Amino acid sequence: MSVRGALDPLASRGGSPVRESFLPLAVPSIGEREKQLVLETLDSGWITTGPKTHELGARIASLTGARHGVAVNSATAALHLGLVALGVRPGDEIVTSTYTFAACVNVMEHLGARPVLVDVEPDTLCMDPARLEASITPRTRAVMPVDYGGHPCDLDAIAAIGSRHGLPIVEDAAHALGARWKGHPVGSFSTVTAFSFYATKNLTTGEGGAAVTDDGELAERISLLSLHGMNRDAWKRYTDTGSWYYEITAPGFKYNLSDVLAAIGLGQLERFEEMQRRRAEHAARYQALLEDVPEVRRPRTRADALHAWHLYPIALELERLTCDRARFIQELRAENIGSSVHFIPIHLHPHFRATLPYREGDFPVAEDAYRRAVSLPLFPGMSPRDVEDVCAAVRKVAGHYRR
Numbered sequence: 001m002s003v004r005g006a007l008d009p010l011a012s013r014g015g016s017p018v019r020e021s022f023l024p025l026a027v028p029s030i031g032e033r034e035k036q037l038v039l040e041t042l043d044s045g046w047i048t049t050g051p052k053t054h055e056l057g058a059r060i061a062s063l064t065g066a067r068h069g070v071a072v073n074s075a076t077a078a079l080h081l082g083l084v085a086l087g088v089r090p091g092d093e094i095v096t097s098t099y100t101f102a103a104c105v106n107v108m109e110h111l112g113a114r115p116v117l118v119d120v121e122p123d124t125l126c127m128d129p130a131r132l133e134a135s136i137t138p139r140t141r142a143v144m145p146v147d148y149g150g151h152p153c154d155l156d157a158i159a160a161i162g163s164r165h166g167l168p169i170v171e172d173a174a175h176a177l178g179a180r181w182k183g184h185p186v187g188s189f190s191t192v193t194a195f196s197f198y199a200t201k202n203l204t205t206g207e208g209g210a211a212v213t214d215d216g217e218l219a220e221r222i223s224l225l226s227l228h229g230m231n232r233d234a235w236k237r238y239t240d241t242g243s244w245y246y247e248i249t250a251p252g253f254k255y256n257l258s259d260v261l262a263a264i265g266l267g268q269l270e271r272f273e274e275m276q277r278r279r280a281e282h283a284a285r286y287q288a289l290l291e292d293v294p295e296v297r298r299p300r301t302r303a304d305a306l307h308a309w310h311l312y313p314i315a316l317e318l319e320r321l322t323c324d325r326a327r328f329i330q331e332l333r334a335e336n337i338g339s340s341v342h343f344i345p346i347h348l349h350p351h352f353r354a355t356l357p358y359r360e361g362d363f364p365v366a367e368d369a370y371r372r373a374v375s376l377p378l379f380p381g382m383s384p385r386d387v388e389d390v391c392a393a394v395r396k397v398a399g400h401y402r403r
């Protein structure tokens with residue numbers, strides 16, 4: 001274990017940084033196979049939604065234990081389409097946790113639905129099932145749990161609450177491709193599960209996402225709504241009008257993925273297990289190297305969970321430090337270590353403060369987590385030495401600000 005740097009002056013005060021080059025929070029891992037598949041697609045004569053996009057959707061479904069998968073251009077689109085396909089209407093209430101990205105609540109707002117926020121569990125920062133159940137009213141129409149950082153929610157408990165109250169679950173698994181809960185893949189629990197293929201995610205297409213479901217009709221509706229509501233099979237019923245004919249059967253969206261991007265995803269899938277293994281190795285190294293840093297609380301994984309390790313989020317023991325989280329991040333930056341914060345709770349953003357009936361203090365677990373949160377770099381292409389550098393910087397900064 002590295003002990004280097006603990007007594008050296010901070011880089012922000014003229015000392016040498018822990019490393020010479022900047023280590024970002026996340027760097028996509030793009031291999032030769034992705035490049036080859038993209039070039040093949042570009043040469044194929046078909047570069048928008050087509051066979052590669054359909055194959056990616058089907059492969060994501062089989063990886064996640066679902067019957068059907070539709071690849072789209074973001075997880076936000078998948079969440080939005082899931083809600084639309086389920087018939088969410090203005091005035092409907094949808095329960096989600098406040099410790100999430102704005103996408104969850106924005107898509108509800110686009111539908112005129114009312115976001116109902118609940119607090120999270122202190123160990124996983126995922127939706128607290130007891131608080132979910134307590135927040136259900138006759139107007140509740142759906143539940144949107146968020147698998148924070150790649151740790152699955154208590155998915156069978158949430159599914160059981162959904163069945164008890166007749167509520168569909170639209171799970172935000174943007175972080176959780178490859179995660180498992182009680183041995184079953186994330187994607188096999190909820191009515192609809194949304195994954196993100198954004199640039200920093202565990203599998204990327206640059207921008208992209210997918211919705212998976214066991215319900216064939218729902219999958220068909222999501223697919224149809226992802227491209228203008230255009231029924232592309234309509235021509236089969238009107239053979240005299242030829243293959244140019246289509247019908248608009250619903251006011252759809254322009255949420256389709258291009259085959260060029262889907263090709264990146266298909267290449268990534270071939271390496272997905274290996275990339276996940278590397279993330280898990282880096283996370284294990286972090287856990288070991290930070291064990292004896294009392295200013296840092298490490299993320300916990302429940303016994304029932306296989307973590308996807310999208311993020312490696314630590315919590316600062318602020319009571320042991322003379323600096324706040326913002327200063328800690330600034331010092332890491334000066335040491336050439338990138339980091340970030342996941343998340344600013346929804347109810348603390350100006351827009352949602354103005355539009356939702358919540359105030360600071362309403363969600364103590366999420367607010368406390370937010371004050372302490374620092375996500376450290378985690379991506380497959382890191383080296384063990386990179387992880388050691390991050391830990392050396394954390395140790396150095398914590399040492400300087402120790403109370």
Ligand SMILES: Cc1ncc(COP(=O)(O)O)c(C=O)c1O
Nearest residue numbers: 074075076101103174196197198
């Ligand atoms: C929890 C969560 N949900 C949804 C999204 C949206 O994903 P996308 O950028 O693919 O729309 C993100 C993006 O980072 C996220 O962190």
